[in-house]
Amino acid sequence: xxxxxxxxxxxxxxxxxxxxxxxxxxxxxxxxxxxxxxxxxxxxxxxxxxxxxxxxxxxxxxxxxxxxxxxxxxxxxxxxxxxxxxxxxxxxxxxxxxxxxxxxxxxxxxxx
Amino acid sequence: xxxxxxxxxxxxxxxxxxxxxxxxxxxxxxxxxxxxxxxxxxxxxxxxxxxxxxxxxxxxxxxxxxxxxxxxxxxxxxxxxxxxxxxxxxxxxxxxxxxxxxxxxxxxxxxxxxxxx
Numbered sequence: 001x002x003x004x005x006x007x008x009x010x011x012x013x014x015x016x017x018x019x020x021x022x023x024x025x026x027x028x029x030x031x032x033x034x035x036x037x038x039x040x041x042x043x044x045x046x047x048x049x050x051x052x053x054x055x056x057x058x059x060x061x062x063x064x065x066x067x068x069x070x071x072x073x074x075x076x077x078x079x080x081x082x083x084x085x086x087x088x089x090x091x092x093x094x095x096x097x098x099x100x101x102x103x104x105x106x107x108x109x110x111x112x
Numbered sequence: 113x114x115x116x117x118x119x120x121x122x123x124x125x126x127x128x129x130x131x132x133x134x135x136x137x138x139x140x141x142x143x144x145x146x147x148x149x150x151x152x153x154x155x156x157x158x159x160x161x162x163x164x165x166x167x168x169x170x171x172x173x174x175x176x177x178x179x180x181x182x183x184x185x186x187x188x189x190x191x192x193x194x195x196x197x198x199x200x201x202x203x204x205x206x207x208x209x210x211x212x213x214x215x216x217x218x219x220x221x222x223x224x225x226x227x228x229x
Contacts, residue, residue, distance in 0.1 A: 032216060043203060044220040051215075089155070093216070099168060100145070100218065102155040 002027045004092050004103035012109040013080055021075040021106045023090035028068045031093045035064050035075050037086040038105070044089065047075070052095075080110045116221035118204050124227045130192040133224045136185055137206030145218065146179055146189050147203040155203070161187065162209075194228045201225050 036044040048057045048064040056065040063076040087105040117136040145160040159169040164181045181187040205220045
């Protein structure tokens with residue numbers, strides 16, 4: 001059974017720092033991996049989707065990488081801003097269907 | 113497109129009452145998912161549909177929960193009878209398996225916050 005973990009659980013950084021969020025999964029037979037952000041009391045906003053054949057995806061200040069063999073993905077946020085404060089979740093879709101397994105999330109606070 | 117639409121946004125009900133949550137997926141999407149989010153268990157997939165057909169309902173907690181998708185633009189999640197432990201935020205999401213920029217990318221609705229007293 002696929003399990004997804006995220007480290008750290010919470011992170012507080014000053015504005016302007018570059019930072020890395022980590023996502024690990026136990027079964028490397030994945031179809032794709034998706035990163036989301038969730039603001040308090042809100043739904044999930046899709047940030048990046050990496051297909052299993054890809055190594056990374058970029059969108060603006062965000063870069064997500066995927067290493068299937070080691071069961072890891074990282075989300076890199078460049079030049080962090082207070083508006084980046086949110087919970088970031090990764091979700092892994094397995095090869096057997098459309099089942100997405102979510103990690104517990106990393107709660108990010110960017111201090112002005 | 114307006115995105116995934118859910119209603120109601122908030123629901124407060126008493127134990128034993130029937131609760132119906134509604135979802136309108138993004139037009140053209142052929143997959144629809146129902147999730148539940150709690151502090152203790154995080155986000156859990158309850159059920160998903162492909163072309164209006166339920167594919168996997170193994171995440172549905174018990175027989176009190178049921179979901180339907182009568183057409184491509186509407187789905188319901190029903191709890192009958194509701195219990196306090198059902199209190200959570202329920203999300204609906206949709207995706208498309210058509211090859212393209214958003215191939216199999218899930219888009220979430222704003223959620224329904226359910227409180228069962």
